[in-house]
Amino acid sequence: MRRVRSSSRPVRHAVAATLLAVVPLAAPVPAVAADSVELPVVPAVLAPGEPCTGASEETAREAPWTRQALGLKRAWSLADGGGVTVGVVDTGVGTAVPALAGRVTAVGDAGKDCVGHGSFAAGLIAAAPGDGVGVAGIAPAARVLAVRGTDERGAVTPDLLARGIRAAVDGGAKVVYVGRVVPDGKEVLTAAVTYARQHDVLVVAPFAPDALPRDRATGGTVPPAPWYWPAAAPGVLTVMDYGPDGTRPKNAPRTAGADLAAPGDAVVSVGPGGAGHFIGSGSSFAAAHVAGAAALVRSRHPDMTAAQVSRQLVTAAYPALPPRLDTYAALTAVLTDGRGALPGAPPVRIPPRAPSQPRERALLVAGAGGALVLLVAGAAVVIPRGRARGWRPAGREDEPGPTA
Template identity: 65%
Template structure:
């Protein structure tokens, strides 16, 4: 769902770009089909009504994963209903936990929507060093973290590549991983897909997206929530009685060897003396 001017092209590349003959960046789900739904005005600004309508339209068109780039401080009721509507259509909504940037001197809100709505995956970002930029809005409660700073994707025109920054691009990575999971495991519902992504993620705070684990993890329950851990089998300690018997047998065997060796020396000498005591 395109939210800002030219932003959707870049995000769509992170999700589903296919490299050309000369190479180029690839998305996480290069065989996914993109349905472009506008959720912004001509200048790239978004309203609650536009984003809610975009979510509903994408769900009605059969999208299995709905990527939303907007993070709005208002519209809790309307956007929560829109996410619930998508969930009823078995579509998973993925959205950034906070805006990519805030106006100067503006304080972040406690929650942003639709990421905070039940059923949606709220995503935060980190950079190549594993940290978030110092000037990025700090909002708690992320379901997942994914690469979002200094990421490379396609641009709206030309043959070059572009670099992007922000939680909205981290959400695009999660949306691509979700598309791959739904393609590989078509039996999973939207809710089960979200649980697989979060439960198979790299353990951190918040958990970090691990697309490979999300695709390949062996799960313990039927709904696909918990990665299976193999039980460690510790062998019992060896019994003391057999070991004692072995030592006794070894000792007796050693005694027999010594007796046989002693007999081999004593018997010939006794015969030579007609069994008389030595010195007689």
């Protein structure tokens, strides 16, 4: 089993079981390693003859860098994903994972994960934090519906993915995470996504594969395809990855056109069994984080449609290219452009204009009262002076006054 060691050297693919983010996303710098620990790398597919992935004997000693980057502590004060089922269309999800205990339902044989990739993604989505362990999923109270989207060893075809998406929708998932994308299968996968949209289910997928395959003839990397499916299907929320320093590996597949970016490089999660941890990198794990965030939004705002949830996540994201997932903002932002404010807020009611008659009467009475006051005040001044002059006009005080 491959292992990697985290250290204080510059961040690379395998640095991170114990990394802590030290600055916000606005000014990313390399994270700091708090300790050193070796974690096995979770595979995406098993080579011929390679045994199934076993339980990890190592656990992360510190909270991974993703917890601070995603603002999970604040987000959990508002929602935990309770009441929402997330379909995980991948290599399966182990039902014996302690962090997911009692919350995994499997379709067919998807409760056994020989590879480990699906269990790892499910942990990023919904793993419950344990005592003294910093690893936790974004929506730790959400339920997981395990659906096989590959064969037992991780090989994938468009038909397998399409059947997996439909099975997740039929199984009651409100968010469907698809862990793989393929360069063909446009018709069958677009139809599967349309089926999900018709049932108000949000599909989240990586924008591109985690790594480009090798050309068997030349041994070099196969050029990227112009489109990957189901990511290119209308309505799919597509995601790319970034690492602890805010950047992507130089050899990572293209990213232009993704809807969101989320932590996906050097992330830590659970394996197909046991309480140990694995490490992994790629857009598929960034998509798992976004699927968990979508579960939080649907938990807090159950009246929002799938399209509104997608738009909420993108619009409330941290400004970048592409926008970076901001879990707390997605739970609290109120969109004010008239195209999808959070549901449940009552419309603003403007009270009717008050009738003018009472106001006019009040002004008339006040005016009359003021005139009377002025008249009385004037009389109080004029009458005493008139009496003192014997009612003679001013300037003729020496003339005899009127006689009785």
